[in-house]
Amino acid sequence: MQELIKKAGILIDALPYIQKFAGKTVVIKYGGNAMINDELKNSVMEDITLLKYIGLNPILVHGGGPDISAALKMHNIKSEFINGLRVTDEDTMRVAQMVLVGKTNKEIVSLLNCKGGKAVGICGIDGSFIKCTKQYANVDGEQKDLGYVGEIIEIDASILQHLTKDAYIPVIAPIGVDENGQSYNINADTVAAAVAKAVKAEKLILLTDVEGVKDAYGNIIYEAFKDDIHAMIENGVINGGMIPKVLGCLEAIDSGVNGVHIIDGRIPHCLLLEIFTVTGIGTMIKSENYLK
Numbered sequence: 001m002q003e004l005i006k007k008a009g010i011l012i013d014a015l016p017y018i019q020k021f022a023g024k025t026v027v028i029k030y031g032g033n034a035m036i037n038d039e040l041k042n043s044v045m046e047d048i049t050l051l052k053y054i055g056l057n058p059i060l061v062h063g064g065g066p067d068i069s070a071a072l073k074m075h076n077i078k079s080e081f082i083n084g085l086r087v088t089d090e091d092t093m094r095v096a097q098m099v100l101v102g103k104t105n106k107e108i109v110s111l112l113n114c115k116g117g118k119a120v121g122i123c124g125i126d127g128s129f130i131k132c133t134k135q136y137a138n139v140d141g142e143q144k145d146l147g148y149v150g151e152i153i154e155i156d157a158s159i160l161q162h163l164t165k166d167a168y169i170p171v172i173a174p175i176g177v178d179e180n181g182q183s184y185n186i187n188a189d190t191v192a193a194a195v196a197k198a199v200k201a202e203k204l205i206l207l208t209d210v211e212g213v214k215d216a217y218g219n220i221i222y223e224a225f226k227d228d229i230h231a232m233i234e235n236g237v238i239n240g241g242m243i244p245k246v247l248g249c250l251e252a253i254d255s256g257v258n259g260v261h262i263i264d265g266r267i268p269h270c271l272l273l274e275i276f277t278v279t280g281i282g283t284m285i286k287s288e289n290y291l292k
Contacts, residue, residue, distance in 0.1 A: 018054050018055065018276070021055075021056055021202060021203075021275065022054070022055035022056065023055060023056075023057070024056055024057065024201075024202035024203070025056075025057040025058075025059060025164065025199050025200070025201040025202060026051065026056050026057065026058050026059070026201060026202060026203045026204075026205060026275075027058075027059045027061065027192055027195050027196040027199070027201045027203070027204045027205070028048065028058055028059070028060050028061070028192075028205045028207065028271065029061050029062075029063070029188055029189055029191075029192035029204070029205065029206045029207060030044060030060055030061065030062045030063070030108070030207055030265075031062065031063035031065075031188055031189075031206075031207060031208070031265070032063075032207055032208050032209040032265050032266075033209050033265060033266045034207050034265030034266065034270075035062070035063070035064070035066075035104075036066065037266075039268070040265065040266065040268065041111060042111070042115075043268040043269050043270075044207070044265070044270075044271065045108075045111045045112050045114075045115045045117070046115055046269070047269055047270070047271035047272050048060060048112060048115075048117065048169060048271065049112060049115040049116050049117040049169075050272065051271065051275075052117055052118075052167070052169055053116075057164040058169055059160060059164065059169070059170045059172065059195060059199065059201070060108065060112075060119075060169065060170065060171045060172065061172045061174065061188055061191050061192040061195060062100075062104060062105065062108055062171065062172070062173065062174070062188060063174065063188035064096075064099055064100045064103075064104040064173075064188075065086070067099050067100075067103065067104050068086070068095065068096050068099050068100070071095050071098070071099045072092060072095055075091070075095060077091050077092055077095065079092075082137045082139060082144050082146060083137045083138075083139065084187075085135075085137060085146055085149055085187060086146075086149070086185065087146050087147050087149070088146060088147040088148040088149050088184075088185045089147045089148070090147075090148070092147065092148075092185075093147070093148040093183060093184075093185060096175075096185045097123075097175055097183055097185075100123070100173040100174065100175055100185075101121075101123050101125075101173045101175060104173065105121040105123065105171055105172075105173040106121055108121070108171050109121040109171050112169055112171065117169050118167055118168045118169060119168065119169045119170075119171050120163055120168045120169070120170055120171065121171045121173070122159070122163075122170060122171070122172055122173070123172065123173035123174075123175040124172075124173075124174075124175050124176035124177055124186070124191075125175060125176075125177045125183060126159065127156065127159050128156070128177050129155065129156040129157075129158075129159050129160070130150075130152060130154075130155060130156075130175070130176035130177065130186070130191065130194075131152070131153050131154040131155075131156070131176065131177065131178070131179070132150030132151055132152050132153055132176035132177065132178055132184050132186060133150065133151055133153055133178055134146075134148075134149070134150065134151070134178070134184070135149045135150055135151035135184075148182070148183065148184050148185060149184060149185055149186070150176040150178070150184025150185065150186045151186075152176060152186060152190060152191070152194045155194050155195055155197070155198035156198075157195075157198040157199045160195070160198075160199055161199065172191065172195065174186045174187065174188040174190075174191040176191075189206065189245065189248055190248070192204060192206070193248050193249075193251060193252045193255075196252050196255070196257045197252060197255035197256065197257065200256055200257075201257050202257070202258055202259065203257065203258070203259045203260070203261060203275070204249070204252045204257050204259075204260045204261070205260075205261045205263060205271065205274065205275075206245070206249075206260070206261065206262050206263070207263060207264075207265030207270065207271075208245075208262055208263070208264065208265060209264070209265065209266060210242075210262070210264060211264045211281075211282065212262050212263065212264065212281075212282035212283035213229075213232070213238060213242065213246065213262060213283040214237075215232075215237060216235075216237050220282070220283065221283050222280060222282075222283065222284065223283075223284050223286060224283065224284070224285050224286075225285070225286060225287075226250055226253060226285070226287075229246050229249075229250060229285060230250075233246070245262065246262075246285070249262065249285045250285065253285060253286075253287050257287070258286065258287045259284055259285070259286045259287070260284070260285045260286075261274055261280070261282055261283070261284050261285075262282050262283045262285075263280070263281055263282030263283075264281060264282055267281060270282075
């Protein structure tokens with residue numbers, strides 16, 4: 001009986017957050033270890049399905065780097081990266097599109113549907129809803145050609161709005177298209193931030209393989225405003241690979257997203273713990289308008 005009472009208490013504790021975020025859109029970037037470990041895969045899909053059932057509108061954007069690298073190796077195609085972006089020649093683009101759209105995306109859709117969700121897999125080619133142009137990398141002041149790597153110029157949110165309104169969960173592969181119909185590989189974090197901006201999401205949640213942003217003493221920072229993040233970058237507290245990630249978060253905040261979360265996707269049911277508890281489990285970068 002005590003165990004049952006405890007479970008009821010957990011539901012009651014979550015009630016204020018369910019009420020606040022009912023009808024709100026949440027964009028989730030799915031990547032890292034949570035895409036590799038079967039137990040974590042199931043946990044994330046259960047969380048997303050539950051979010052939909054209790055009244056939120058989740059939109060999932062996924063990566064697929066390890067799958068792409070494995071497929072390229074099978075085809076004896078060398079992987080090369082510049083500034084963290086995969087150099088994508090014609091052969092690499094063909095393999096990346098095949099893996100992201102034909103394999104990874106459909107596996108996620110199938111798993112969500114098995115959990116009771118109504119998932120639909122799409123990529124930016126569908127309805128040309130992710131329009132992009134060729135992206136270059138700046139390396140020591142020089143422009144480096146990345147091949148078929150795309151820079152987003154427009155997101156047509158109408159297809160996503162139609163899907164979420166009809167109770168579907170959109171699952172987006174990070175492939176875009178230019179005005180000539182050429183496909184481009186796009187960084188999944190970038191796609192998630194652009195989608196969050198386009199649909200005016202309440203939250204953008206990045207599932208990563210880190211616990212969150214940490215202070216100078218190694219403690220997780222649970223909440224921060226834009227000025228806090230800029231100060232930590234200037235003081236060197238935030239450094240290395242975390243800098244571009246938090247700058248992307250700030251860009252999402254500037255575009256109207258009220259809260260951006262960097263959470264540890266290696267923790268089972270990380271989404272529920274972050275959204276429906278007081279402290280959460282990762283770092284929340286919030287605007288002045290944040291509800292929580």
